[in-house]
Amino acid sequence: METTIEKTPKSKSSPAALKDVKKETFAVEGMSCAACAASVESMLGAQKGVSRAAVNYAGKSVLVEYDPQQIGFPQMQKAIHDIGYEIIADPEAEREEIEKREREAFQRLKTKAMWAIALAFPVMIIGMFFHHTLPGANWIMLALTIPIMLWSGASFFKNAVKQARHGTANMDTLVALSTGIAFIFSSFNTVYPQFFLQRGLEAHVYFEAAAVIIALILLGKVLEEGAKSRTSGAIKKLMGLQPKTVRVFKNGMETETAIEEVQLGDEIGIRPGEKIPVDGVVAQGSSYVDESMITGEPAAVLKESGAKVFAGTINQKGSLRITAEKVGRETVLGNIIRMVREAQGSKAPIQKLADRISAIFVPAVLGIAILTFVIWIVAGGGFTHGMMAMITVLIIACPCALGLATPTALMVGIGRGAEHGILIKDAEALERAFKINAVVLDKTGTITNGKPDVTDVVWNEQFLKNNPHEKDFLKSVILSAESPSEHPLAEAVVRFFKMENVATIDAEKFESITGQGISATFENEEFFIGNSALLKSQNITISGELLKIAQELSQAAKTVIYAANSRDVFAIIAIADTIKGTSAEAVLNLLKSGVDVHMLTGDNEYTARAVAEQIGIKHFKAGVMPQDKANYIKELQKNGNVVAMAGDGINDSQALAVADVGIAMARGTDIAMDVAAITLIQSDLRHVASAIRLSKATVSTIRQNLFWAFIYNVIGIPLAAGILYPVNGFLLNPMIAGAAMALSSVSVVTNSLRLKTVKV
Numbered sequence: 097m098e099t100t101i102e103k104t105p106k107s108k109s110s111p112a113a114l115k116d117v118k119k120e121t122f123a124v125e126g127m128s129c130a131a132c133a134a135s136v137e138s139m140l141g142a143q144k145g146v147s148r149a150a151v152n153y154a155g156k157s158v159l160v161e162y163d164p165q166q167i168g169f170p171q172m173q174k175a176i177h178d179i180g181y182e183i184i185a186d187p188e189a190e191r192e193e194i195e196k197r198e199r200e201a202f203q204r205l206k207t208k209a210m211w212a213i214a215l216a217f218p219v220m221i222i223g224m225f226f227h228h229t230l231p232g233a234n235w236i237m238l239a240l241t242i243p244i245m246l247w248s249g250a251s252f253f254k255n256a257v258k259q260a261r262h263g264t265a266n267m268d269t270l271v272a273l274s275t276g277i278a279f280i281f282s283s284f285n286t287v288y289p290q291f292f293l294q295r296g297l298e299a300h301v302y303f304e305a306a307a308v309i310i311a312l313i314l315l316g317k318v319l320e321e322g323a324k325s326r327t328s329g330a331i332k333k334l335m336g337l338q339p340k341t342v343r344v345f346k347n348g349m350e351t352e353t354a355i356e357e358v359q360l361g362d363e364i365g366i367r368p369g370e371k372i373p374v375d376g377v378v379a380q381g382s383s384y385v386d387e388s389m390i391t392g393e394p395a396a397v398l399k400e401s402g403a404k405v406f407a408g409t410i411n412q413k414g415s416l417r418i419t420a421e422k423v424g425r426e427t428v429l430g431n432i433i434r435m436v437r438e439a440q441g442s443k444a445p446i447q448k449l450a451d452r453i454s455a456i457f458v459p460a461v462l463g464i465a466i467l468t469f470v471i472w473i474v475a476g477g478g479f480t481h482g483m484m485a486m487i488t489v490l491i492i493a494c495p496c497a498l499g500l501a502t503p504t505a506l507m508v509g510i511g512r513g514a515e516h517g518i519l520i521k522d523a524e525a526l527e528r529a530f531k532i533n534a535v536v537l538d539k540t541g542t543i544t545n546g547k548p549d550v551t552d553v554v555w556n557e558q559f560l561k562n563n564p565h566e567k568d569f570l571k572s573v574i575l576s577a578e579s580p581s582e583h584p585l586a587e588a589v590v591r592f593f594k595m596e597n598v599a600t601i602d603a604e605k606f607e608s609i610t611g612q613g614i615s616a617t618f619e620n621e622e623f624f625i626g627n628s629a630l631l632k633s634q635n636i637t638i639s640g641e642l643l644k645i646a647q648e649l650s651q652a653a654k655t656v657i658y659a660a661n662s663r664d665v666f667a668i669i670a671i672a673d674t675i676k677g678t679s680a681e682a683v684l685n686l687l688k689s690g691v692d693v694h695m696l697t698g699d700n701e702y703t704a705r706a707v708a709e710q711i712g713i714k715h716f717k718a719g720v721m722p723q724d725k726a727n728y729i730k731e732l733q734k735n736g737n738v739v740a741m742a743g744d745g746i747n748d749s750q751a752l753a754v755a756d757v758g759i760a761m762a763r764g765t766d767i768a769m770d771v772a773a774i775t776l777i778q779s780d781l782r783h784v785a786s787a788i789r790l791s792k793a794t795v796s797t798i799r800q801n802l803f804w805a806f807i808y809n810v811i812g813i814p815l816a817a818g819i820l821y822p823v824n825g826f827l828l829n830p831m832i833a834g835a836a837m838a839l840s841s842v843s844v845v846t847n848s849l850r851l852k853t854v855k856v
Contacts, residue, residue, distance in 0.1 A: 117147060122158050136151050136176060139175055143175055145162050173185075180258045213315065215240045215243060216310070218240060237286075241303045248311070338408060338429060342364050344365075363418070378418055380416070381417055383412055385410065386412060406427065464489055469483065489817055505801055509526070516786060518775075518783055521772070526795050527795060533737055535691050535740045536729055537713075538697065538742065539695055539707055541743075543781065544676060546673065547588075549591075550588055552649060552669070555666065560666070577614055603618060604618065605617035624660050631658055681782060682785065701719065725741075730754060741757075741759065760772035786856050793854045
């Protein structure tokens with residue numbers, strides 16, 4: 097249960113100036129469709145004291161803002177229980193049990209779908225090809241359809257009854273009514289065919305319609321549940337960044353303590369390789385700390401006494417003792433977890449079109465079916481004709497095409513994207529991606545490669561002429577001197593010279609000079625490698641030409657390292673987080689398509705400006721923290737932009753969740769990929785534009801499918817009701833209605849398959 101308390105102004109009519117508004121996230125069990133989510137949301141929203149309720153159907157949770165003075169959890173729980181659902185007060189405490197129940201429910205759903213498909217297939221074959229030739233065909237189809245109706249499809253009927261009790265209807269209602277009436281009608285005609293035969297009518301059966309519809313919709317639910325189950329991993333992984341226990345020092349004693357019991361002011365020991373559990377300040381020791389999950393920057397940061405550290409960051413090789421300043425939900429990591437949870441639980445800007453249609457369509461179809469029966473009776477058409485017309489209306493209005501319209505297009509569109517390295521998580525992203533007019537890019541790991549690399553090595557040719565040492569020996573000096581160092585820049589130098597197959601030599605002496613670099617002795621000569629402060633402290637000269645080159649490299653946002661003996665600099669090495677070769681082209685493609693491009697980075701202004709200028713970005717902001725990124729995106733959204741955010745780090749997860757469409761680079765963190773709606777496998781920014789193009793094609797196909805599925809009903813339902821009967825005596829045969837229903841589904845699937853030809 098995630099809880100925050102805010103002070104919010106009361107209305108003018110309220111006697112109090114302020115009220116306490118409590119925010120809590122509850123787990124919800126029992127939701128089977130988007131309409132269920134709407135029921136939970138509307139019921140909670142209607143309770144006295146609740147100011148807002150937002151259901152995250154994919155995450156099976158609800159975020160509630162309420163006044164604890166007016167309503168508590170027991171009252172909310174009762175209100176939700178009364179409409180057939182359950183909310184859980186502390187989902188984290190019961191997480192394992194909830195996940196176990198979800199796994200069991202998903203396995204049951206898959207089993208039911210498998211058996212429904214297996215049983216529906218022979219029913220379909222018999223109904224289409226052997227109905228009049230196979231002895232006892234109707235009885236065989238009845239026997240095969242009974243387990244589909246009573247076991248595989250039982251949830252549709254239970255949910256329909258649940259909705260009916262509260263005066264609502266959803267897609268389950270249509271499925272239950274159409275398949276239920278078709279089954280009952282068919283069973284009646286199998287057991288007592290004389291009823292219609294004696295009246296000169298054929299006793300039709302529609303077992304195949306009932307069986308196939310349930311099988312197909314169950315298959316769709318399996319696919320939907322499989323996709324939804326992947327959306328809950330981000331919060332778990334964020335919480336996994338915080339260790340469960342820590343070593344606390346009190347009164348000279350070290351004790352293993354649960355993270356929940358850590359208090360402000362506690363002194364905590366951090367060994368090499370351990371995650372830092374709280375926000376705090378270094379009390380003892382020094383080490384490099386990997387803060388990339390917070391800042392997004394690749395280089396580890398030196399932490400010495402007095403330096404601030406953050407929960408979730410990773411201590412590298414040294415040992416630290418820190419004093420806790422913020423714990424639990426108050427840490428930077430805790431705030432990221434809370435913001436991601438709230439962003440994921442917020443309402444989608446565009447609701448599922450099929451659910452919007454069905455909200456009107458379902459009661460309309462029910463009304464038309466009843467009205468059809470009444471009109472036939474009143475007009476003297478007789479009970480038999482009236483019943484058959486009503487059944488025909490319900491059969492032809494079966495929402496199979498509506499139910500297939502979105503998932504089939506998504507399956508093909510998502511598959512097409514996957515072929516080109518674009519993984520799309522859900523329809524929600526596709527509904528918005530084609531409207532994107534602003535893209536926000538993280539710098540490190542998104543625009544750049546995300547790690548420091550040697551970009552330039554410039555040798556002092558005059559030194560080489562006047563010195564007995566050969567260049568190969570000096571390369572070995574640099575490699576051997578840097579190899580023992582723990583500094584990330586030293587690792588880049590070592591990586592570079594090892595790729596050149598440079599040999600190492602043994603140092604006679606090695607010394608680390610804090611904040612400046614290192615010194616090492618080879619063949620009785622002392623060498624220095626480090627920054628300009630090291631040169632100054634050792635009174636080492638640098639030629640004017642070499643100094644000019646070093647300044648130019650620095651202006652290009654590169655870090656310059658100097659290699660020297662005790663008198664002169666013999667080489668300068670430039671290190672930078674290099675820009676990906678495709679980034680400039682990707683930015684140009686986005687700008688050409690009318691999309692504004694923005695860059696955000698935790699790096700300094702100087703580096704940010706240099707990178708932005710190199711790839712053609714006009715809008716950028718440097719020195720930003722995770723919350724700043726999210727706020728920047730919110731500001732763009734306030735100005736009417738539909739914003740995509742592309743990033744690769746934990747520090748980007750909050751912004752990825754807030755953006756209309758989050759795009760993660762697959763070489764980044766798992767958390768970024770879990771939060772994002774789209775993942776680019778190849779970490780190639782050119783695929784951002786490709787994802788937008790694919791989304792346009794897929795959304796267009798979904799809308800076409802929904803249009804034709806709806807138009808099919810608009811035309812088919814009046815024909816089924818007998819609107820042409822007074823004109824020319826035409827009355828739609830229920831068997832033809834069943835075939836038309838099947839044809840509508842085939843047309844939707846065929847239209848979706850056209851996405852295979854889309855050029856990404």
